Amino acid sequence: MPELRLEDVGKFILDEAKSLGATDVAAVVHKIKEAQVRFSRNNIDIMKFWEYYHAVIFVTVGKRVGYSEIRSNKQEDLRQAILNAISLAKVSEERKDFEGLYPGGNEYSQYKGISENVIDPEKMADAAVATINAALNTGAKRVAGVVYASSYERGVFTSNGIEIVRSPGRTSVEISTRAFYEPEISGHGISVGVRWKDVNPERAGKEAGEIALTSTNIVKIDSKTYDVVFYPMAIGNLLNYLAMLLSGFYVYVKMSPFTGRLGEEIASQEFTLIDNPLREDSVGFVTEDDEGCPTRKKTLIEKGTLKTYLLNYWLSKHFNLENTGNAGIIFPRPFTLEVVPGISSRDTLISDIKEGIVVTNTWYTRFQNYYTGDFSTVPRDNAFYVKNGEIVGVARNLRISDNLILMFSRIKAVANDVDQVRWWEVQVPTYTPSILIENTKITTH
Numbered sequence: 001m002p003e004l005r006l007e008d009v010g011k012f013i014l015d016e017a018k019s020l021g022a023t024d025v026a027a028v029v030h031k032i033k034e035a036q037v038r039f040s041r042n043n044i045d046i047m048k049f050w051e052y053y054h055a056v057i058f059v060t061v062g063k064r065v066g067y068s069e070i071r072s073n074k075q076e077d078l079r080q081a082i083l084n085a086i087s088l089a090k091v092s093e094e095r096k097d098f099e100g101l102y103p104g105g106n107e108y109s110q111y112k113g114i115s116e117n118v119i120d121p122e123k124m125a126d127a128a129v130a131t132i133n134a135a136l137n138t139g140a141k142r143v144a145g146v147v148y149a150s151s152y153e154r155g156v157f158t159s160n161g162i163e164i165v166r167s168p169g170r171t172s173v174e175i176s177t178r179a180f181y182e183p184e185i186s187g188h189g190i191s192v193g194v195r196w197k198d199v200n201p202e203r204a205g206k207e208a209g210e211i212a213l214t215s216t217n218i219v220k221i222d223s224k225t226y227d228v229v230f231y232p233m234a235i236g237n238l239l240n241y242l243a244m245l246l247s248g249f250y251v252y253v254k255m256s257p258f259t260g261r262l263g264e265e266i267a268s269q270e271f272t273l274i275d276n277p278l279r280e281d282s283v284g285f286v287t288e289d290d291e292g293c294p295t296r297k298k299t300l301i302e303k304g305t306l307k308t309y310l311l312n313y314w315l316s317k318h319f320n321l322e323n324t325g326n327a328g329i330i331f332p333r334p335f336t337l338e339v340v341p342g343i344s345s346r347d348t349l350i351s352d353i354k355e356g357i358v359v360t361n362t363w364y365t366r367f368q369n370y371y372t373g374d375f376s377t378v379p380r381d382n383a384f385y386v387k388n389g390e391i392v393g394v395a396r397n398l399r400i401s402d403n404l405i406l407m408f409s410r411i412k413a414v415a416n417d418v419d420q421v422r423w424w425e426v427q428v429p430t431y432t433p434s435i436l437i438e439n440t441k442i443t444t445h
Helices: 005-019 076-089 121-137 201-213 232-245 248-251 315-318 344-351 406-409
Strands: 024-040 043-061 064-074 144-158 163-182 185-193 225-232 272-274 298-302 337-338 355-359 361-367 372-380 384-386 390-395 398-403 411-414 419-423 428-432 437-444
Touching: 005 043, 005 076, 005 163, 024 121, 024 315, 043 076, 043 121, 064 076, 064 298, 076 411, 121 144, 121 163, 121 201, 163 201, 185 201, 185 419, 225 232, 225 298, 225 344, 232 272, 232 337, 232 361, 232 372, 232 406, 232 428, 248 315, 361 428, 398 406, 406 411, 406 437
Parallel strands: 225 355, 337 428
Antiparallel strands: 024 043, 024 144, 043 064, 144 163, 163 185, 225 437, 272 298, 272 337, 355 384, 361 372, 372 398, 384 390, 398 437, 411 437, 419 428
């Protein structure tokens, strides 16, 4: 399919799905170019390039819903994906309250395409070398990571006559660096932007190295509650899960602890969370959702109070609320999250802790119960033990086992060190500072 335009791919999906019996059809198609430079043990390992179409297809057959997804350059693969969506719809449970797709009629914000060719092998290699050297200069012994660059054109097509093609498309550059002093003494730094001028490989490497070298003194701590400062990468992971539970679909199927809580205080008054798809420096910038509804900036949680769910057309009708323009083909989702920063520095937050932990990164976040918000996550890279405002050592083998909703209600302070976070544990671009949360339950093993 490389010779086809996005318009051709979109028309093919609509026509093929209709011919197979689809009542409603929506397709989001991206034409994607990607490159990767991977490095380990202080040297570049490999450079790779990809070019392909990514299509996500939503169909209804009557009131039965199906979807599928495909990454390919072959038209036969696309045809099979359409068949898969139709087949799934025919065997799915009927949604009698389904109100259809967004019908159109609203105006869009001005689209800001990017013509810069970010897939530049020389710049990517230079960035890898720069981040390696910056980490080594802090005293790190080994450095590993990846430099990603991508560009994509986007098309949204629906059976309601919506046809939107965004060309030139958008771009992103993402640098992810891990620095090691010892195998289990490590730090992680990132830099993310839409153009090369927006990223700083030296800063990513320096941050990774400084986290690894802040302390190499390993201390043993007890399992109990601690005041915890979460760095942007760590809290970004939890914010992505919080926003997931704000999706109207999770509320609809009663898998969200926010069901029936609009207008209630659900978090600390220190905390305000925004979804801003129109933020131009975000790699999540988008002017229309996956049904073709215009996107807009909206406050999800304002000073602790729940203001709205993330909604598509159907769920906005179901809840009798304004459509927020957050349709994903599968369920409503955020596009770019923002936490309103405070006035204190991260160091000030740490200095206020009598006894606590600094968590620089997390992964393996898992929920025991979505409806109640009970979850656990594992600190990745160095987590620091703090006594009387001073970091005194590295605490290892930790697990945070708490309740996500209660944790956000225990936010004591929000710092001012905002960073754009995105990597494979934070899929939604998230602008967040460090956050201090009191009485966080931590277990050790």
